Amino acid sequence: MKNYFVIGNPIDHSLSPKLHNFWMKKNNIGAFYDKKKLEENDIESFIQQIKVGDITGLNVTVPFKKKVIPFLDKLSPEAEQTHSVNTIILQNNRLIGYNTDIGGFTNALKSLNFDSKGKKIFILGAGGVVPSIIFALNKMEASEITISNRTRKKAEDLKLQFSNIKIEEWGNVYDFDLIINATSLGLNNEDIDLDFSKIDNNKLFFDVIYNPIETNFLKTGKKLGNQTENGRLMFVYQAAEAFELWHGIKPEIDNKVIKLLEND
Numbered sequence: 001m002k003n004y005f006v007i008g009n010p011i012d013h014s015l016s017p018k019l020h021n022f023w024m025k026k027n028n029i030g031a032f033y034d035k036k037k038l039e040e041n042d043i044e045s046f047i048q049q050i051k052v053g054d055i056t057g058l059n060v061t062v063p064f065k066k067k068v069i070p071f072l073d074k075l076s077p078e079a080e081q082t083h084s085v086n087t088i089i090l091q092n093n094r095l096i097g098y099n100t101d102i103g104g105f106t107n108a109l110k111s112l113n114f115d116s117k118g119k120k121i122f123i124l125g126a127g128g129v130v131p132s133i134i135f136a137l138n139k140m141e142a143s144e145i146t147i148s149n150r151t152r153k154k155a156e157d158l159k160l161q162f163s164n165i166k167i168e169e170w171g172n173v174y175d176f177d178l179i180i181n182a183t184s185l186g187l188n189n190e191d192i193d194l195d196f197s198k199i200d201n202n203k204l205f206f207d208v209i210y211n212p213i214e215t216n217f218l219k220t221g222k223k224l225g226n227q228t229e230n231g232r233l234m235f236v237y238q239a240a241e242a243f244e245l246w247h248g249i250k251p252e253i254d255n256k257v258i259k260l261l262e263n264d
């Protein structure tokens with residue numbers, strides 16, 4: 001039977017099995033999808049199981065999106081340029097790494113009717129998912145991308161990959177149309193200590209976090225009269241792209257799917 005896993009550490013929180021199993025059942029695909037917590041030393045042997053046919057495909061989450069790359073035969077252009085892989089598939093006996101986070105982010109903004117072209121974007125954080133977000137925003141022709149990260153060096157490193165970004169000090173708020181929280185602040189109900197009182201109220205506050213459903217960052221944005229969205233749309237759309245790569249079927253994204261992720 002075909003089998004798929006999401007690998008990461010920690011992995012308990014992952015909703016990928018729930019979503020993929022739902023779609024597989026709906027599309028009469030006889031396969032199962034499970035989560036697997038791995039240590040870094042186990043990554044290579046786990047991935048090799050795809051080559052011998054014991055595993056059909058993998059999703060990759062934090063903190064392994066970059067670490068899996070040395071064990072793959074080829075990367076998609078997007079995975080290559082972001083140094084980030086979240087989906088692995090065997091094609092012609094070669095292990096190929098894809099990045100569906102880029103499409104996930106792009107389609108999330110599209111479904112919100114937010115057109116990034118010519119817009120000013122402010123990104124908080126410089127962790128694993130940020131290269132995919134910058135790549136997507138560049139493709140959508142955002143006019144200005146400003147990054148602010150507690151550890152400035154990590155933001156500076158991103159500039160080597162994406163020369164057009166601007167780096168600013170952590171702790172200040174800069175002018176934006178769209179602000180994205182890509183830090184882990186909020187996962188445990190922490191506040192982000194930033195003063196948004198001087199911005200207008202027609203902005204979009206986007207959080208990559210989807211559990212909790214509404215972080216303090218989003219609560220603040222909403223209170224100030226802005227549009228807000230958590231990370232579940234991005235999550236669903238990246239999963240849909242992985243599903244299509246594996247099964248050749250575009251899964252349906254409706255309210256039932258979104259609700260599936262809420263009652264956990």
Ligand code: ATR
Pocket residue numbers: 062063124125126127128129149150151152154182183184185
């Ligand atoms: P990684 O950095 O290993 O890729 P991540 O979860 O993708 O992990 O990213 C965590 C992000 O949240 C980072 O940008 C991190 O900032 P640092 O680079 O300075 O570590 C940010 N972050 C986590 N805790 C934070 C805190 N208390 N204050 C500000 N930023 C924080």
